[in-house]
Amino acid sequence: MAKIAIMGASGTIGKNVAFTLAKEDSIDEIVLFARESSYEKITGEVLDMYDALAAEDMDCILTPTCSYEDLEGCEVVLISSGIPRKEGMSRLQLAIPNAKIVSEYSQAIAKHAPDSIILIVTNPVDVMTTIALKMSGFDKNRVIGLGNHLDSLRLKIILAQYFQINSGEINTRVIGEHGDHMVPLLSYTTIGGVLLHNFVKSIPLDIDEVVKRLRSAGNTIISKKGATEYGPSYAVSNLIKTIVNDSRKILTVSTYLEGEVEGVYDVSLGVPAILCKNGIKSIVPLKMDEDEKKQFLDAARAVKKCTYLVREELDIK
Known part of the structure; x- marks a missing residue:
């Protein structure tokens, strides 16, 4: 049984991934990480998911948190946080603010879940994959982007x-x-x-x-x-x-x-x-x-x- 974490769980992709994986027999705990400003929202998402999971007799543990310490023991950590690309925005204009987020999160993962695999969804994903690799210090086989x-x-x-x-x-x-x-x-x-x-x-x-x-x-x-x-x-x-x-x-x-x-x-x-x-x-x-x-x-x-x-x-x- 696996424990995974989703950083950016209050976002559309993060919460959808959490709900999908909560129904998997091989996953018994999902950490839903969000900033303090989104904590109330993420706790609401968890309560809503529990209602749905109960209908199918599922008992995956869903942990809403703002603390990096809850990443401990995770096998996979997904980074889905970031600003979306807006019309007229260049790749670089999107990359710099999102790289700051990915950089911070990657260092936190390295500290609290040093044996985990980092999976990147944040765009531009190819650039963010390199940023996560450099800032985590992980072997490259453990830093993966959604890519193509x-x-x-x-x-x-x-x-x-x-x-x-x-x-x-x-x-x-x-x-x-x-x-x-x-x-x-x-x-x-x-x-x-x-x-x-x-x-x-x-x-x-x-x-x-x-x-x-x-x-x-x-x-x-x-x-x-x-x-x-x-x-x-x-x-x-x-x-x-x-x-x-x-x-x-x-x-x-x-x-x-x-x-x-x-x-x-x-x-x-x-x-x-x-x-x-x-x-x-x-x-x-x-x-x-x-x-x-x-x-x-x-x-x-x-x-x-x-x-x-x-x-x-x-x-x-």
Whole structure:
């Protein structure tokens, strides 16, 4: 049985993840951490969740807190706190204030839950993954960003809807930045075990339109309802369950690279990795086509530049 913590539990994603995981047999305690200004709200959320859990005879312990000391003994700590990106806001304008939050929380986790795995959702997630790594001092296999796991799920459903088939028939992956420089690995994509480029010989596919839909998916949801909610919450819950249950699934997550993929180093990007109870077991090797490689290297340059500016601003070595 596992104890996990959610820092930023009063937010939409944090509370949804908490409620989803509270129904898991493998998790017996969830610490819902919030700032003092949000403590009343988080206690209300806990009371509401208990009512729902009672209806299903669930008995997970939910601990609302403002104290870092309650992180002790956690196997996974999720950081979902941060300001949302507003229209017209640059990546750097979003990154600096959120990096201050992630920096503080990462140091607290290192002190009170030194054996835990840190999972980052705060955007820009690739930049924040590096900040959490540097400020916690953890091994890089124990600092993981949501990365392109959500983007990969989005591409899967886009293709399933396009071809009007069950999404389980589609195996696809998105790597790079969780943002403008995401890289859909169409050369790796299979449908019913058939490579996409062979499959589309019989059923035409507008690749450019698919990629456009993928890259605008998050903004489309935000423009219609104000924020993304169910997609990221499920994706995060899926990552945590994979780690806690030692499932050893291959998922696309943001991790700090040191030359493992196309020689890229000193930057966190989304790549496929095997996840286990100790975090990232290993990065899965990739052989991209030339266009995918170019896009991946472009993503590395963009994220590295932003990360460098944030580290310089906050004096993070």
